[in-house]
Amino acid sequence: EFGNGCLWLQIPVVFEIYGKIWNVQARLGQGVSASVYRVNSGRASSAVKEFQVDAQGGDYGFLKESSVLEKIQGYKNIVTLYGMFTSHNPFGVATHCLLLELLDVSVSELLARVSNQGHSMWLIQHCARDVLEALSYLHREGYVHADLKPRNILWSADDECFKLIDFGLSFKEGYQDVKYIQTDGYRAPEAELQNSLAQAGLESDSGCTTAVDLWSLGIILLEMFSGIKLKETVKSQEWKDNSSAIVDHIFSSNAVVYPAIPVFHLRDLIKSMLHNDPKLRSTAEAALINPFFSIPFAPHIEDLVLLPTPVLRLLNVIDDNHLYNEDEYEDVIEDMKEECQKYGKVVSLLIPKENPGKGQVFVEYANAGDSKEAQRLLTGRTFDDKFVVTTFYPLSAYKRGYLYQTVQ
Structure with a gap:
């Protein structure tokens, strides 16, 4: 468990990884033998797990975890290890680190x-x-x-x-x-x-x-x-x-x-x-x-709020009368696209005219980082004098054209 098992040096500001500078954005967790940070290179976000040198001056924890991770790589339900590196802090202490896939909610x-x-x-x-x-x-x-x-x-x-x-x-x-x-x-x-x-x-x-x-x-x-x-x-x-x-x-x-x-x-x-x-x-x-x-289950609306995906769903935005007038419908699609592109690259946008999903706006972003940013900034905004309600939506279902009648 992440706890206060030892006294840590202050949070590093940057890591130099393979010749690139990655800025530390937050400490995600802290344990007895390692700390985990969210880092960003300007183009990508990852996680760094930095191991403390143990009392005997060894690096058992790092060697153990890296050797297991190396042998089990490539499986979709196991965190991806991108690489290993040594970090030298300003006090001259060298620490071993793992560069890992950045994951979301636990x-x-x-x-x-x-x-x-x-x-x-x-x-x-x-x-x-x-x-x-x-x-x-x-x-x-x-x-x-x-x-x-x-x-x-x-x-x-x-x-x-x-x-x-x-x-x-x-x-x-x-x-x-x-x-x-x-x-x-x-x-x-x-x-x-x-x-x-x-x-x-x-x-x-x-x-x-x-x-x-x-x-x-x-x-x-x-x-x-x-x-x-x-x-x-x-x-x-x-x-x-x-x-x-x-x-x-x-x-x-x-x-x-x-x-x-x-x-x-x-x-x-x-x-x-x-x-x-x-x-x-x-x-x-x-x-x-x-x-x-x-047994096939449908997600509840809370599930779609809790679990981020690259697809954002906007509710309480479109009036039915906009759906049946072709010119108005096209205008709404253009307006929504323009608004949603402010937060990241939009791959596709869908507003169904019939149920399921009638009048809801589905926005597929290039990645979940963009959809999370859009969700943060669009929730509670007004569009046509209506408060925007947002949830995420399973990308796999969206790609198949499967629009759940969400369980409330």
Whole structure:
């Protein structure tokens, strides 16, 4: 977790990366061994993870994470590593850094936005599928992530999917070189036992397996469904005695909100990940064929506000009478294009004359950075004496001409 584990030097102002100057725009997170920054070169934005030299003067954390990331590159649900470099600060201290793809909102931030009222089935399914795809690939390659938690699952606005980050505790199955794995609240029972033995100076008979990642995901999905942080629940004796009954209770108290069949499938999917015995736990591959993933869900309007994409949707802008007069319709399209181009390159613009989507304005930008800027500056503006309401819209659906009747 990002915390105040150590005293850091002040935030760097710039990094020199491959001969180019990148300006530091913000610190995105800070941990015991590394800090993450958003950087911009004038043409592109990225993330830099800067590792502190450890107490022994070594660079174990950097070497560990970079070696894992290098071996698992090229998979869509895993953060992209662009390169590695050494930074020399004004005090003469050299630090090792990773140049990474810049991602967007984390599942941790999404959970903070729903408080005590779970996420939509569309969002839970999207996140579950993306993370299982990533784990399936990671586990096939023989790696255990070993620190899956909401903060380490981030949304990619340009690729429209969730991606895994932070491979600092990852290890090759059968060669566990990290004593303490996972984070409180998301730690599998066998990892809990191993951590306790290590604290007592004892070795456990066997290392942890890929099953620890499935346990963490089960807890994350249960939190997304319930809207409740379960850290205290999973520490309780009741949970240790009968976690299945607690999962049933959470589902029965939330089930009213959702249609029954998807709820049963999601409950069974989560339960399959939360067996105390790791050998009985579902694998990522098996979880992906759960019937929950064959149900088509539509996003709720909140989902489209929370998850940025390159497509912006403007509501409450166009009167019906503009749609049926051809000259007025063309004028409106031109006006909207002109306005929207102020914030970035517009690839296409659509205003449907009929439902679904009647009178809504869909603006496809060249990238999500531009659509986010447009969303920030257009929300609350007036157009024809009307307040503009904005949401994002899934690019994949827009490209297929599929306009959801959004669930309110």
